[in-house]
Amino acid sequence: MEAHFLTDSDLVSFLNWLEKRGDVYVTARDDDGNVGIKPYSETGDFAYPGVRAFQPLKPFFFSALEEVAEYPSTESPIKESKPFAIIGAAGCDLRAIEALDKVFLEGDFKDPFYEERRNKSLIIGIDCTEPLETCFCVLVGVKPYAEKGFDLGLVKIEGGYVVEVGSEKGKVVVGENKGLFKPATENHLSQRDGVRKKTTDMVEKQSKEFKPGGTWQSVMAKAYEDNAWSKNVETCVECGACLFICPTCQCFLLYDQKTKDKYKRLKMWDTCAYRSFARVAGGANPRDQLIERFKHRYYHKFDYFFKNYEFEACTGCGRCIVACPGEIDMRKVLKEICRS
Amino acid sequence: MSVVKNVYRPITAEILDVVTETPTIKTFTVGPKEDIGFKAGEFMELTVPGLGEAPFTPSSSPSVKDKIDFTIMNVGKVTDAIHHMDKGATVGVRGPFGAGYPLDAWKGKEILIVGGGVGGAPLRALFLALVERLDDFKRILYCYGAKTPEDLVYKELLMNKWPKLDPKKIEMRVTVDEGDSSWKGNVGVVTTVVKDLGMDLANSIGVVCGPPVMMKFGTFSLVELGFPHNAIYLSMEKNMSCGIGKCGHCMLGEFMVCQDGPVMTYDKVKDKPAIWE
Ligand SMILES: Cc1cc2nc3c(=O)[nH]c(=O)nc-3n(C[C@H](O)[C@H](O)[C@H](O)COP(=O)(O)OP(=O)(O)OC[C@H]3O[C@@H](n4cnc5c(N)ncnc54)[C@H](O)[C@@H]3O)c2cc1C
Ligand code: SF4
Ligand code: FES
Numbered sequence: 001m002e003a004h005f006l007t008d009s010d011l012v013s014f015l016n017w018l019e020k021r022g023d024v025y026v027t028a029r030d031d032d033g034n035v036g037i038k039p040y041s042e043t044g045d046f047a048y049p050g051v052r053a054f055q056p057l058k059p060f061f062f063s064a065l066e067e068v069a070e071y072p073s074t075e076s077p078i079k080e081s082k083p084f085a086i087i088g089a090a091g092c093d094l095r096a097i098e099a100l101d102k103v104f105l106e107g108d109f110k111d112p113f114y115e116e117r118r119n120k121s122l123i124i125g126i127d128c129t130e131p132l133e134t135c136f137c138v139l140v141g142v143k144p145y146a147e148k149g150f151d152l153g154l155v156k157i158e159g160g161y162v163v164e165v166g167s168e169k170g171k172v173v174v175g176e177n178k179g180l181f182k183p184a185t186e187n188h189l190s191q192r193d194g195v196r197k198k199t200t201d202m203v204e205k206q207s208k209e210f211k212p213g214g215t216w217q218s219v220m221a222k223a224y225e226d227n228a229w230s231k232n233v234e235t236c237v238e239c240g241a242c243l244f245i246c247p248t249c250q251c252f253l254l255y256d257q258k259t260k261d262k263y264k265r266l267k268m269w270d271t272c273a274y275r276s277f278a279r280v281a282g283g284a285n286p287r288d289q290l291i292e293r294f295k296h297r298y299y300h301k302f303d304y305f306f307k308n309y310e311f312e313a314c315t316g317c318g319r320c321i322v323a324c325p326g327e328i329d330m331r332k333v334l335k336e337i338c339r340s
Numbered sequence: 341m342s343v344v345k346n347v348y349r350p351i352t353a354e355i356l357d358v359v360t361e362t363p364t365i366k367t368f369t370v371g372p373k374e375d376i377g378f379k380a381g382e383f384m385e386l387t388v389p390g391l392g393e394a395p396f397t398p399s400s401s402p403s404v405k406d407k408i409d410f411t412i413m414n415v416g417k418v419t420d421a422i423h424h425m426d427k428g429a430t431v432g433v434r435g436p437f438g439a440g441y442p443l444d445a446w447k448g449k450e451i452l453i454v455g456g457g458v459g460g461a462p463l464r465a466l467f468l469a470l471v472e473r474l475d476d477f478k479r480i481l482y483c484y485g486a487k488t489p490e491d492l493v494y495k496e497l498l499m500n501k502w503p504k505l506d507p508k509k510i511e512m513r514v515t516v517d518e519g520d521s522s523w524k525g526n527v528g529v530v531t532t533v534v535k536d537l538g539m540d541l542a543n544s545i546g547v548v549c550g551p552p553v554m555m556k557f558g559t560f561s562l563v564e565l566g567f568p569h570n571a572i573y574l575s576m577e578k579n580m581s582c583g584i585g586k587c588g589h590c591m592l593g594e595f596m597v598c599q600d601g602p603v604m605t606y607d608k609v610k611d612k613p614a615i616w617e
Binding site: 072255284285300 | 348373374392582584591593614
């Protein structure tokens with residue numbers, strides 16, 4: 001992979017250049033030390049986060065609520081969006097974008113709204129250096145560094161960054177800033193490899209106790225009737241937090257509204273945790289019981305999605321573990337259903 | 341502004357005619373303002389302006405392009421609003437979506453259709469499509485059941501018109517759960533007429549479409565008769581919103597029924613959770 005070196009001050013120049021090109025979002029730590037995502041115009045600098053942000057990147061491409069049509073009409077109002085760059089996508093964030101791309105851009109139909117914003121995005125990945133206690137990316141085939149699925153990838157090393165080029169789009173922006181990007185030396189690259197090995201070891205160590213006995217699919221194939229589900233669902237309050245915070249959850253509902261002289265169609269996030277989600281006319285409901293909805297989420301992430309796309313839709317980011325008011329830890333649930 | 345096809349936008353359509361089929365079912369003929377063809381078994385999302393959409397399978401012949409019939413049972417919010425609409429009213433249509441019946445793969449076969457209630461809607465589109473190329477098929481046996489004679493959808497077609505089309509190749513068996521004084525036909529659920537088929541099962545296709553309970557027992561009876569699981573075609577009714585395989589509402593195991601179905605063979609779905617609900 002094409003790699004360059006960028007000094008700390010040249011990164012700032014590069015961000016300033018990106019800001020002329022469109023919107024720029026960077027990861028930033030708040031007073032409590034949590035990593036969030038903010039407009040660069042607000043922060044004025046970039047603090048290498050070393051871990052994923054609290055919020056997923058999904059809303060950049062698939063908003064919680066957006067207008068998707070106005071009718072009656074014969075046109076297609078797909079608003080053109082401004083180019084934008086996100087700096088600070090962790091390995092798990094990159095995998096999530098890969099999953100959403102499968103859902104929204106493949107098949108007989110593309111989601112034109114997702115596609116428009118995806119086309120306008122420049123994704124700059126980072127390598128993790130400070131994984132959280134809840135991180136388990138390595139258990140779902142994700143590396144705690146920018147392995148693929150990015151336009152540019154940053155690794156913090158002494159005095160600056162190794163910058164890897166992961167796409168044609170990335171190549172173009174580097175090309176337009178030739179003066180800033182220096183060749184990466186052997187020394188730079190070996191520092192990068194050191195960072196990667198260290199973090200991978202850390203995440204592997206903390207994930208070891210949750211490692212499944214075989215592939216997730218082989219585990220799930222045997223787990224549907226397992227007794228451990230019912231105990232684990234007890235503290236679920238059906239709030240949907242785990243699903244709304246999930247970087248790969250795709251579910252939505254089309255919802256129509258009357259305006260003054262027209263009608264509007266909105267697309268809003270929905271979740272399979274809600275009881276009415278799959279209910280059909282006449283009251284039949286394939287997932288009437290909470291436990292069935294609870295299992296559906298795990299099966300979608302670890303089995304169904306894999307069957308369709310050959311990777312899991314869980315990225316190991318651990319956001320659902322942090323978000324759950326019932327303290328349900330996905331890793332522990334999976335461990336219990338695997339064990340019995 | 342770049343012109344990209346917006347799959348979420350409904351095409352404007354006018355209601356051209358309304359026929360009351362039963363106390364709870366009406367057929368609406370709509371005229372879309374833009375071209376929108378379909379194949380038998382594919383479905384569309386019908387919009388009641390400002391209220392929302394619901395999925396329906398057209399019940400008219402797929403070869404008629406400028407008008408589309410929907411046969412709709414009044415069961416809730418959207419369907420009730422449609423039932424209160426008249427000739428001249430404006431609706432929206434989006435689609436067609438999903439996989440319909442693969443008629444080309446059925447060439448040379450005998451076809452058993454088992455239907456009930458409003459399930460007769462997609463089956464009418466299928467039947468009409470089959471009849472238009474009847475030379476391609478050996479025989480059609482259509483078994484249809486309703487609760488009472490009053491609940492028979494397309495009564496005139498089922499009882500009088502269709503049996504006369506080609507008596508050598510087409511047989512109709514109509515039944516009701518409960519008869520009345522005027523009813524001279526069979527009484528019993530639809531599975532009671534799905535027997536003595538005289539079919540070469542290795543060379544036959546079974547099609548089942550109807551309310552959940554009928555789907556379940558209809559399918560079981562075909563299995564019992566010896567139909568291969570991959571020759572039994574079911575119309576899976578799941579909650580749907582987008583129709584394009586994105587929103588997750590219609591998931592059945594790993595399938596997005598709106599795209600992988602709604603017509604699916606029994607072998608594919610039989611081990612998935614809650615297929616009959
Ligand atoms: C592929 C397909 C084809 C169909 N074809 C026909 C047909 O030809 N004729 C007919 O009468 N009915 C058909 N149905 C069933 C019809 O879609 C439902 O009766 C209808 O959605 C009920 O909407 P409602 O608002 O009146 O009911 P409510 O119970 O008030 O439903 C409220 C909402 O729940 C959801 N919902 C409820 N039931 C269903 C359902 N079965 N499928 C999807 N979403 C649902 C919808 O979002 C709906 O707006 C079909 C369903 C599917 C999936
Ligand atoms: S899950 Fe892995 S990639 Fe994601 S933040 Fe944690 S260590 Fe980084
Ligand atoms: S209806 Fe949206 S995915 Fe099938």
